[in-house]
Amino acid sequence: MTVNKRAKGETEVSFRKDLIVYILGGMLAWGLIGWGVDYLFQLSWIRFLGVVIGGVGGFYLAVMHRNERAQGRDAGPRT
Template identity: 55%
Template sequence: MRDRKKAAGAAHGKRGSTDSTQGPADVSTDGGYNAGMAVFSYIIGGIIVWSLIGWGLDYLWGTRWIVLAGALLGAVGGFYLSHMHGLTSSRKIADGRHAPSAPSQDGKDNAK
């Protein structure tokens, strides 16, 4: 529920008011770092988990190659999960165009 005093202060431009025109993209500026860490975690976690599973199967069956297949499967699975969560695709703005890489000189979005 909104505070009526804060809403009234924002309408009159008083100090301490927040700008309500900020979109969800303005909330966090470290989204690229967080997405990179998530991709890294998925891939490394997949390699560790599936390598341990492969190591256990190698121990049970007396082979030596399943641990390597498990590591490869974990890496591919981690990349697949990060891709399905949208962490490896380029960011796009609302109308479907690619987001600009830097602000333009005139302050407008001139990305093509």
């Protein structure tokens, strides 16, 4: 396997890992925010909306992060 194929494979694995982390993190954070709003205003549907917004937002952030990394605008080295 050449260096370019190996780097591309590692990038795809890194993107998949980032995608999962961003989506789950967004769902958890916005789900908790939705749960808090539900507790305050007694709107039981709002917690589910928070989870959906978190998942969509996490996906968006992961894709944007991947695009910036592909363009060479990464803030620093990956560890």
